[in-house]
Amino acid sequence: MIEIESFIKELIKNDLNFCSGVPDSIFKDLCYSFEKKYKKNHITAANEGSAVGIGVGYYLSTKKIPIVYMQNSGLGNAINPLISLADENVYKIPLFLIIGWRGEKHKNFIDEPQHITQGRVTEKFLNNLNIKYKIIDANSNFKFEIKRLKDYAKKKQKSVALLVKKNSFKKLTKIKNKNKNKKLFLREPILELLVSKLPKNSIVVSTTGILSRELNEIVKKNNNKINNFMCVGGMGHAISIATGMANKLNKKIFCFDGDGSITMHLGSLATSSKFNNLVHILFNNYSHESVGGHDNSAKHVKFYRLAKELGYKKYLLCWKDEHVINALKKSIKSKNSFFIEIILNKGHRKNISRPSEKMNLLKEKFIKSVLK
Ligand SMILES: Cc1ncc(C[n+]2csc(CCOP(=O)(O)OP(=O)(O)O)c2C)c(N)n1
Secondary structure, three states: OEOHHHHHHHHHHOOOOOEEEOOOOOOHHHHHHHHHHHHHHEEEOOOHHHHHHHHHHHHHHHOOOOEEEEEHHHHHHHHHHHHHHHOOOOOOOOOEEEEEOOOOOOOOOOOOHHHHHHHHHHHHHHHHOOOEEEEEOOOOOHHHHHHHHHHHHHHHOOOEEEEEOOOOEOOOOOOOOOOOOOOOEOHHHHHHHHHHHOOOOOEEEEOOOHHHHHHHHHHHHOOOOOEEEEOOOOOOOHHHHHHHHHHHOOOOEEEEEEHHHHHHOHHHHHHHOOOOOEEEEEEEOOEEHHHOOEEOOOOOOOHHHHHHHOOOOEEEEEOOHHHHHHHHHHHHHOOOOEEEEEEEOOOOOOOOOOOOOOHHHHHHHHHHHHHO
């Protein structure tokens, strides 16, 4: 396996002194090391397209090649600035991409449904984009690959990519990513509380990552008391799905969102806030917990205040059970768009199950109950 320290040393030796990206579980410890080692030369981006933009800005001010890192799910977000801005037919700005390969085909491993197609088309994407790439795994000669790609990017002024397989990097032994404020609660009991207080058959659209898995278990335990649609992919779009539903249905639509996800496509709130039957609940643990607990780029943002500016008519901040119960009650009665921010501790159970049913069947079941 590749030692993260040697890998970073090699990047720096090749004058790759700056990085921006969105964290990924495939190389979560590497993302930590980027935060720790690159310090001011590291910027966590709101989304992968924005990471490309930040990289372009770095190049324009230094004429040096930036590292842009992401999970392959984020390629879609990155493609627009990659091909319409950094591309060889436009400004010819070289980027050194490091991409985590979810959904890579293994003999004994099938990834989650949202990663299957993305995993299959990742190499095709890179080929179509005319981006030279190298695949690395635990046994790769990474020093050779980094140098070769970097030299090519510099000479041709074109972007290159390292496509990283699962389990390529050795785990770090010391990671301090616990959020120690014991007074704050964890998300799972709050989800349980919310499900217990929501009216039967409430419609909930839940965000990408562990929140949806926790909610899925809770809903099952409660005999499908609510109708939950899990936005398993399309990170950041749960609120837009809820908006599309709120526009068509004459009932309350709840969206359970995460801070990383809400940040990714924040502009969507200017649209969702116009819908008076929408209740947007943000579970803010200040981190991308699902992929390893890295800091979110928006730790300083007071989302409940921002929600007001973006048009939500009611907005509340909660950090205790009684706040949550009260806020939910008010939102259920309200005739206005409603935003609730819940401040949480980081942390989740290690054995939360994944949905076992086919996504398509879950969708059919969901629509059937919505239309009932
Ligand atoms: C476009 C895209 N980029 C990155 C990912 C990987 N990813 C999945 S969940 C997640 C973190 C979500 O953070 P947040 O919304 O704060 O929820 P939390 O993980 O804290 O529960 C990330 C980065 C993804 N699925 N899609």
